[in-house]
Amino acid sequence: xxxxxxxxxxxFCVSVAFSVSAAESALPKSAxxxxxxxxxxxxxxxxxxxxxxxxxxxxxxxxxxxxxxxSRVADVPMTKLTNGDCEYxxxxxxxxxxxxxxxxxxxxxxxxxxxxxxxxxxxxxxGIEKPADLSGKVILSWGGDFDVEMTLFxxxxxxxxxxxxxxxxxxxxxxxGVVDAVQVVEYNEYCRLIExxxxxxxxxxxxxxxxxxxxVGDGLYATEERSREHPDQVRAIRLAVTEGWEYAFRNQxxxxxxxxxxxxxxGERTNPFHQQQMLDTIKKLMEFxxxxxxxxxxxxxxxxxxxxxxxxxxxxxxxxxxxYENFYIP
Amino acid sequence: xxxxxxNEQQLRELRLKALIIVGLPxxxxxxxxxxxxxxxxxTQALNELTAVLTARTIGQASDLNTHCTRATSELAATxxxxxxxASDDLELYRKLVRRTLSNLKLSNATFIGxxxxxxxADGQQRPLLYAVRKNGEITLRDVDEIRYLFQxxxxxxxxxxxxxWTDPYYSELSGEMRxxxxxxxxxxxxxxxxxxxxxxxxxxxxxxxxxxxxGSHLILISxxxxxxxxxxxxxxxxxxxxxxxxxxxxxxLLELARRLKKNRTAGIVRLEKGILGEPREYVAYxxxxxxxxxxxxxxPEEAVLAPLKARLLLWIIYGCVVGILLYVILYxxxxxxxxKNLSNEAMAARASLFAEASVHSQTEFLRDVSHDLxxxxxxxxxxxxxxRFCDVTPDVRKLLDGIGHAANKLTRLIDAMVVFADxxxxxxxxxxxxxxxxxxxxxxxxxxxxxxxxxxSP
Numbered sequence: 001x002x003x004x005x006x007x008x009x010x011x012f013c014v015s016v017a018f019s020v021s022a023a024e025s026a027l028p029k030s031a032x033x034x035x036x037x038x039x040x041x042x043x044x045x046x047x048x049x050x051x052x053x054x055x056x057x058x059x060x061x062x063x064x065x066x067x068x069x070x071s072r073v074a075d076v077p078m079t080k081l082t083n084g085d086c087e088y089x090x091x092x093x094x095x096x097x098x099x100x101x102x103x104x105x106x107x108x109x110x111x112x113x114x115x116x117x118x119x120x121x122x123x124x125x126x127g128i129e130k131p132a133d134l135s136g137k138v139i140l141s142w143g144g145d146f147d148v149e150m151t152l153f154x155x156x157x158x159x160x161x162x163x164x165x166x167x168x169x170x171x172x173x174x175x176x177g178v179v180d181a182v183q184v185v186e187y188n189e190y191c192r193l194i195e196x197x198x199x200x201x202x203x204x205x206x207x208x209x210x211x212x213x214x215x216v217g218d219g220l221y222a223t224e225e226r227s228r229e230h231p232d233q234v235r236a237i238r239l240a241v242t243e244g245w246e247y248a249f250r251n252q253x254x255x256x257x258x259x260x261x262x263x264x265x266x267g268e269r270t271n272p273f274h275q276q277q278m279l280d281t282i283k284k285l286m287e288f289x290x291x292x293x294x295x296x297x298x299x300x301x302x303x304x305x306x307x308x309x310x311x312x313x314x315x316x317x318x319x320x321x322x323x324y325e326n327f328y329i330p
Numbered sequence: 331x332x333x334x335x336x337n338e339q340q341l342r343e344l345r346l347k348a349l350i351i352v353g354l355p356x357x358x359x360x361x362x363x364x365x366x367x368x369x370x371x372x373t374q375a376l377n378e379l380t381a382v383l384t385a386r387t388i389g390q391a392s393d394l395n396t397h398c399t400r401a402t403s404e405l406a407a408t409x410x411x412x413x414x415x416a417s418d419d420l421e422l423y424r425k426l427v428r429r430t431l432s433n434l435k436l437s438n439a440t441f442i443g444x445x446x447x448x449x450x451a452d453g454q455q456r457p458l459l460y461a462v463r464k465n466g467e468i469t470l471r472d473v474d475e476i477r478y479l480f481q482x483x484x485x486x487x488x489x490x491x492x493x494x495w496t497d498p499y500y501s502e503l504s505g506e507m508r509x510x511x512x513x514x515x516x517x518x519x520x521x522x523x524x525x526x527x528x529x530x531x532x533x534x535x536x537x538x539x540x541x542x543x544x545g546s547h548l549i550l551i552s553x554x555x556x557x558x559x560x561x562x563x564x565x566x567x568x569x570x571x572x573x574x575x576x577x578x579x580x581x582x583l584l585e586l587a588r589r590l591k592k593n594r595t596a597g598i599v600r601l602e603k604g605i606l607g608e609p610r611e612y613v614a615y616x617x618x619x620x621x622x623x624x625x626x627x628x629x630p631e632e633a634v635l636a637p638l639k640a641r642l643l644l645w646i647i648y649g650c651v652v653g654i655l656l657y658v659i660l661y662x663x664x665x666x667x668x669x670k671n672l673s674n675e676a677m678a679a680r681a682s683l684f685a686e687a688s689v690h691s692q693t694e695f696l697r698d699v700s701h702d703l704x705x706x707x708x709x710x711x712x713x714x715x716x717x718r719f720c721d722v723t724p725d726v727r728k729l730l731d732g733i734g735h736a737a738n739k740l741t742r743l744i745d746a747m748v749v750f751a752d753x754x755x756x757x758x759x760x761x762x763x764x765x766x767x768x769x770x771x772x773x774x775x776x777x778x779x780x781x782x783x784x785x786x787s788p
Contacts, residue, residue, distance in 0.1 A: 168482075176494070176553065199588060273569075
């Protein structure tokens with residue numbers, strides 16, 4: 001009897017093992033991940049991507065296993081893109097043209113921002129009303145990629161600041177009046193200034209865009225190789241993100257709540273008010289209009305490319321070899 | 331026991347009358363009292379309460395200010411001593427920094443950084459000296475990253491030339507949220523560095539917890555408006571006063587945030603939509619002088635109004651007691667007065683009846699007497715007349731005539747008395763009914779008639 005039980009048990013175990021291995025072999029092989037790296041931490045700046053993932057819009061357009069990742073301060077998305085650490089990365093147009101000129105094989109696959117978000121904000125109480133008033137003043141600046149527009153702005157108005165100090169994300173020196181002005185992006189620090197109780201009438205605001213030296217902001221980039229080998233995937237990603245943005249602007253409360261969840265998961269300390277303000281500003285920067293031609297959304301306009309290239313050339317960058325045709329895949 | 335002069339009906343009417351006389355003015359007085367209590371006294375009491383809440387918050391802010399001042403002044407004193415003593419000897423400086431950190435009584439500090447620049451005679455910038463105290467152990471290290479010079483704890487005191495506090499920030503070094511104060515160090519006029527002292531938000535929250543008073547919730551806001559301490563930990567560093575106002579959809583809080591940005595004062599504001607989720611809240615606020623932070627004390631309106639309601643209730647109870655006592659006394663007095671009045675009237679009526687009855691008895695007596703006198707008198711007159719016709723002597727006849735005359739006179743006199751008695755009764759009766767005086771002419775006529783008859787009698 002005991003022998004019979006042992007044999008039956010063994011037979012059962014063998015059959016279970018067979019059935020499990022059979023089921024595994026029957027499953028389709030999971031698609032390799034498609035990683036899209038955002039150039040900063042989770043926030044409404046990337047709401048279109050977040051909502052495209054949440055609403056399974058990538059899958060709808062036939063791209064499986066899309067993962068969005070967020071950068072830390074030290075990350076350089078374009079380098080990670082060319083190193084193969086991600087398949088797509090977001091970035092500013094002027095930065096991307098520079099990197100391309102430096103030899104990184106990157107290509108623009110979608111351009112969502114149509115205006116520059118960069119600006120200088122100054123205390124009116126410090127006697128600053130017009131750009132020339134910034135001469136002799138202390139200014140906080142992010143530096144790096146932000147330098148192109150600011151340098152041209154200083155040159156245009158012959159501004160010689162007393163000092164340009166590095167901006168390490170704290171707005172306290174500006175709020176305390178220790179510095180006279182700060183270089184910010186409209187959708188983040190400017191919104192933050194409002195959130196910290198500054199009133200618009202107390203600030204002198206210089207949008208680089210309004211002074212003819214703004215380069216459009218966020219776009220989506222891939223390597224040339226990927227755009228060549230997976231043109232359908234590139235188009236599908238662009239469509240999915242476009243729909244993601246459309247969904248985000250049409251369902252703002254849900255979008256802000258979702259961004260807050262991503263933010264919390266990433267350990268960021270932000271609040272819904274800030275994210276809502278950011279979403280509103282991004283909508284403005286993208287010139288999003290629900291009545292516009294759907295296929296025009298996400299297209300890099302020739303004039304935006306040419307303007308950004310011109311600004312870089314004026315700043316002394318050698319970007320002559322970069323053309324619209326070899327930089328952008330329609 | 332004397333029989334009551336007032337019957338039940340009269341008594342009921344009397345009580346009703348007293349009730350109206352006393353109750354009506356007292357009711358009006360009670361209404362006025364209630365109005366006064368709720369409007370004037372209520373407003374006054376609410377003002378007092380809110381003033382107390384504001385004063386309490388100012389006191390708490392002052393306590394917190396003491397902590398902050400202690401932290402900065404102790405740091406300034408010890409750091410300056412260290413810097414001056416070893417200004418030219420980096421090794422000695424290191425030793426002194428270590429000793430200073432060991433002896434420093436800043437129990438709340440988890441980290442203290444010293445940094446110095448421009449100390450070399452040749453103008454070369456030396457590396458920053460960064461001291462870290464973690465778990466009681468102090469480590470010193472040279473930092474060559476220029477970015478440390480632009481962190482708030484260094485940059486703010488450097489540019490302001492005075493002690494300055496940073497906004498709260500997340501420290502990757504310790505993995506916690508912190509605020510730091512920095513003290514600029516000088517030798518003479520020469521700036522040599524900044525001594526920084528970082529305190530974890532958790533420790534600030536503990537200090538705030540110590541000064542809290544039951545019933546209120548404290549929120550600490552940095553001078554830029556960022557939330558440092560909040561009953562809900564999730565809000566710390568996430569929210570600002572403006573975003574809290576937006577979250578609560580509170581216009582009053584938004585105005586307060588903007589007002590505080592321009593002018594840091596103490597006061598109190600009532601929110602229709604509260605920060606802590608209560609329908610209505612009071613927010614008392616007071617500045618902390620040392621670092622321009624603001625302490626907010628949030629109290630749900632219910633909690634504010636509870637003592638006020640208790641106070642008003644007490645006033646109303648006092649009012650009721652006084653009112654009832656007043657009512658009882660006045661009711662008693664008015665009832666007594668009314669009863670006395672009514673008794674007097676009843677007594678007067680009874681006296682009148684008695685007088686009437688008395689007169690009537692006299693008349694009856696006179697009538698009876700007259701009747702009783704007349705009957706024998708008739709006999710006397712009759713027998714005297716009969717006797718005259720009898721065979722009597724002239725002398726006797728004369729005597730009989732005399733008897734007859736006298737008897738007739740007496741009869742007339744008695745008749746006059748009867749008439750007088752009748753008229754007197756009639757007069758009394760009439761006066762008691764209509765109070766019309768007896769006609770003087772008739773009275774005198776009767777009196778004269780009676781007098782005449784009496785005079786005629788022998």
